[in-house]
Amino acid sequence: MNYETRVTSESAEGFTTAEEEVVIDPPRDRRTNRWIWIGVILAIIATAVLAWRLMSSDAAPAADRESQLPVVTVIVPGQTTVEGEINATGTLAARRAMPVGVVGEGGRVVSVPVDAGDWVRAGQVLASVDRSVQNQQAQSAAAQIQVAQADANLAQSNLDRALQLVERGFVSTADVDRLTATRDAAVARVRVAQAQLGELRERNARLDILAPAAGLVLERNVEPGQTIGAGSGTLFLIARGGEMELRADVGETELAAISVGEAAEVTPVGGGQTFTGRVWQVAPTIDPEDRQGTVRIAMSYAPELRPGGFASSVIRSGTVVAPVLPESAIQSDDEGSYVYIVGTDGVVELRRIETGRVTERGIVVASGLRGDERVVLRAGGFLNPGDKVNPVRQ
Missing domain, CATH: 1.20.5 (Single alpha-helices involved in coiled-coils or other helix-helix interfaces)
Structure with a gap:
């Protein structure tokens, strides 16, 4: 202080x-x-x-x-609405091809009024066969009818006179019975002759090659002057109604996802035009060699649809909602397909998945992912489960 x-x-x-x-x-x-x-x-x-x-x-x-951890690119695929598309290729053909051959006994062809590419109606003459001999036979059969009819008329007259005389006692009952039998035989011969003439006329009618139904002539395999018969094979090939189809080969897995009535787009090779059709038949069997089945897609007639040509198709097979991954993110081994998932702690996890359709966006994951996981986009072949990484989202 x-x-x-x-x-x-x-x-x-x-x-x-x-x-x-x-x-x-x-x-x-x-x-x-x-x-x-x-x-x-x-x-x-x-x-x-x-x-x-x-x-x-x-x-x-x-x-x-932290800086020394490997950096990997990851994506979160989410859920994508994918319109079902199945790509398939195949051959164009007539939906209902009708082969036409010789129905009758055949003969020499005198005319062929139709050619490949022509439209024909049901019953139209495709080729005519010479019937000069058959016509003479028909005329002979017609004459036989006249002869038989004359005999029948005479037998009837004799019977009528006998019936008038039997009452007076000039003709016996036995004679009447005989004349009646003669009359009946004559009438029967008339009917036989008429049947023979009808048969000849039917055979003559079958000499001409007729169109069984309306359609488009695809093939013509006969020429005038050619002799045809039962062994001549197919003379004409007609597409009924001109309807065409694509017979597409589809894998066993995709075939199970296709139903009759689904829409399809068909593009012939060499042409840029696309035609709309519908699946009208799905093959009930699978080829054991290539594990494929045939899907038949019906289409209306168009000049660009040429049977025998090659075409590609896109079949609309329904809509799915699922994650879609690029091909680089999906790995595979003997057990199937899998992806690598990066957890919140940066540790890599192997996740088994089932792949679905292949689209332009990528491969649909049918099961195994919810869509909110961080999936390794690339370099999956250099990772192992349990590795710790530095994930970078794309």
Whole structure:
């Protein structure tokens, strides 16, 4: 504590002669306290700096370790609405091809009024066969009918006269019975002759080659002057109604997803035009050699649809909602297809999946993924389950 001492001196006469003031210095404790506080503050600062350095030294190796992890690109596929499309190729053909050959006994062809590419109606003559001999036979059969009819008329007249005389007793009942039998035989011979003439006429009619139904003539394999018979084979090939179809070969898996009535787009090779059709038949069997079945797509007639040509098709087989991944993200082994998933902790996980259709966007994942996982996009062949990576989202 600071304090002052004041001293006053008096003279002998009793008057104050001088005043002396003595100031005593403050104690050293004040300075000591100040330096103590300064030392405490410096110690706190030094402690904070030391702690910061220790923390920095611990964080640096962790950051270094994080930077040394392999960087992989991941995607989150989500759920995509994919219109079902199945690509298939095949051969164009007539939907209902009608081969036409010799129906009758044949003969020499005298005329062929139609050619390949012509439209014909039902019953139209495609080729005519010489029938000069058959016509003579028909005329002979017609004459035989006249002869038989004359005999029948005479037998009827004889019977009528006998019936008139039997009442007078000039003709016996036995004679009447004989004349009646003669009349009946004559009438029967008339009917036989008529049947023979009808048979000849039917045979003559079958000499001509007729169109069984309306359609488009695809093939003509006969020429005038050619002799044809039962062994001549197919003379004409007709597409009934001109309808065409594509007989597309489809894999066993895709075949199970196709139903009758589904729409399809057909593009013939060499032409840029696309035709619309519908699936009208799905093969009930699978070829054991190539594991494929045939899908038949019906189409209306068009000049560009030439039977025997090659064409590609896109069959609309329904809509699915599923994750879609690029081909680079899907791996495979002896057990099937799989992908690598990166968890929230950065650890790689192997996930088995089942693939579906192949689209322009990628491959549909039928099962195994929800769509919210982080899927490794590339470099899956260099990873193993349990590896820790640094995922970077595309």
